[in-house]
Amino acid sequence: MSKLTESKAGPLSKDIKAMVMANVIALASLALFAAMGLGIASVATGESLFQAL
Secondary structure, X not given: OOOOOOOOOOOHHHHHHHHHHXXXXXXXXXXXXXXXXXXXXXXXXXXOOOOOX
């Protein structure tokens, strides 16, 4: 009988966790810059963003 070969690769959970954290940080920074841009635009135009509500 041949012996089963074991994979030399490390656990995938660390790689997946790193990718998820990178994506969460990217989305948070995207939302932050969008909010800052909308705030600056509303100050520049003098109109409230919540006027339509």
